[in-house]
Amino acid sequence: MLRVAVPNKGALAEKAAQMLREAGYRQRTDAKDLVCRDEPNDIEFFYLRPKDIATYVGSGDLDVGITGRDLLIDSGAPAEEVVDLDFGRATFRFAARPEDVDDVRELGGHRIATAYPGLVERHLAVLGVKADVIRLDGAVENAIRLGVADVVADVVETGTTLRQAGLVVFGEPLLRSSAVLVRRTDAPAHPQSEQLLRRLHGVLVARRYVMLAYDVPAGLLDRASSLTPGIESPTVSPLHREGWVAVQAMVLSDDVHRIMDELYDLGARAILVTNIHACRL
Numbered sequence: 637m638l639r640v641a642v643p644n645k646g647a648l649a650e651k652a653a654q655m656l657r658e659a660g661y662r663q664r665t666d667a668k669d670l671v672c673r674d675e676p677n678d679i680e681f682f683y684l685r686p687k688d689i690a691t692y693v694g695s696g697d698l699d700v701g702i703t704g705r706d707l708l709i710d711s712g713a714p715a716e717e718v719v720d721l722d723f724g725r726a727t728f729r730f731a732a733r734p735e736d737v738d739d740v741r742e743l744g745g746h747r748i749a750t751a752y753p754g755l756v757e758r759h760l761a762v763l764g765v766k767a768d769v770i771r772l773d774g775a776v777e778n779a780i781r782l783g784v785a786d787v788v789a790d791v792v793e794t795g796t797t798l799r800q801a802g803l804v805v806f807g808e809p810l811l812r813s814s815a816v817l818v819r820r821t822d823a824p825a826h827p828q829s830e831q832l833l834r835r836l837h838g839v840l841v842a843r844r845y846v847m848l849a850y851d852v853p854a855g856l857l858d859r860a861s862s863l864t865p866g867i868e869s870p871t872v873s874p875l876h877r878e879g880w881v882a883v884q885a886m887v888l889s890d891d892v893h894r895i896m897d898e899l900y901d902l903g904a905r906a907i908l909v910t911n912i913h914a915c916r917l
């Protein structure tokens with residue numbers, strides 16, 4: 637039975653569970669449950685603090701897990717990213733009162749408060765900066781107000797928390813993070829883990845693509861196909877109406893309106909878009 641770590645609360649929890657549900661797995665119905673077995677799929681989910689997930693996976697106690705890229709790097713655990721799950725996007729940044737510090741070259745000798753000391757210390761080593769890293773559990777923005785630190789290094793999504801604390805980011809982001817599936821480095825192949833990966837990939841594709849169908853005069857098929865090449869190639873079927881064909885192809889949902897306009901201008905008609913519920917490519 638595959639053992640999978642899932643965030644039990646916080647920014648990643650609900651979206652991780654939703655993605656697993658879309659991939660056809662059973663998920664807990666009570667937020668207080670810490671384990672959920674899905675017998676038909678031979679898989680068991682353990683709900684854990686996102687910060688601990690890379691540690692459980694790195695030690696081999698759990699086979700795979702969903703956590704943030706920033707938390708994976710912070711842990712230093714022997715685990716690796718398998719796939720970017722395309723949610724929980726955030727940057728990890730330095731911030732301070734602009735009159736105190738506004739450049740990474742000024743970091744040396746300052747006190748940096750963070751809940752991600754592993755990530756920050758590794759980054760400072762790369763920059764060749766010696767600073768005092770102060771380990772806190774959360775609400776690190778308050779450390780400056782309370783005189784405990786001069787700089788914070790923290791997750792920034794909308795920037796609202798920093799703005800409300802009168803802090804301003806500086807330098808390039810240390811990292812661009814998002815939710816990722818992780819497994820132990822050099823983990824042996826496991827059939828259920830390959831299945832999980834294929835299903836999650838199917839969800840990612842189903843979320844990014846739509847199915848486009850249209851009718852077009854056969855003489856315009858080559859030009860229409862170049863607008864909708866699909867993944868392998870578009871499906872083309874004869875129409876009862878002489879000289880016309882029906883075409884079906886997957887297109888990126890971000891592009892679909894531009895493509896529909898171009899197909900219409902070319903002479904295609906009955907252009908229909910449908911959502912993809914699930915897929916295996």
Ligand SMILES: Nc1ncnc2c1ncn2[C@@H]1O[C@H](COP(=O)(O)OP(=O)(O)OP(=O)(O)O)[C@@H](O)[C@H]1O
Nearest residue numbers: 645646647648686687704706724725726791793813
């Ligand atoms: N707006 C956000 N705030 C915090 N974390 C976010 C946000 N958006 C995405 N994330 C990601 O979520 C993960 C952190 O999750 P979470 O906030 O649940 O953990 P935590 O801060 O360690 O836990 P807690 O705040 O409950 O003590 C990180 O990977 C982070 O990059």
Ligand SMILES: O=P(O)(O)OC[C@H]1O[C@H](OP(=O)(O)OP(=O)(O)O)[C@H](O)[C@@H]1O
Nearest residue numbers: 774775776790791792793794795796797
């Ligand atoms: O840029 P924003 O959209 O404001 O989001 C980022 C903030 O949210 C997180 O805090 P969280 O709510 O997880 O509390 P914590 O500091 O206790 O972890 C993070 O640590 C930042 O403080």
Ligand SMILES: [Mg+2]
Nearest residue numbers: 646647774775
């Ligand atoms: Mg948090």
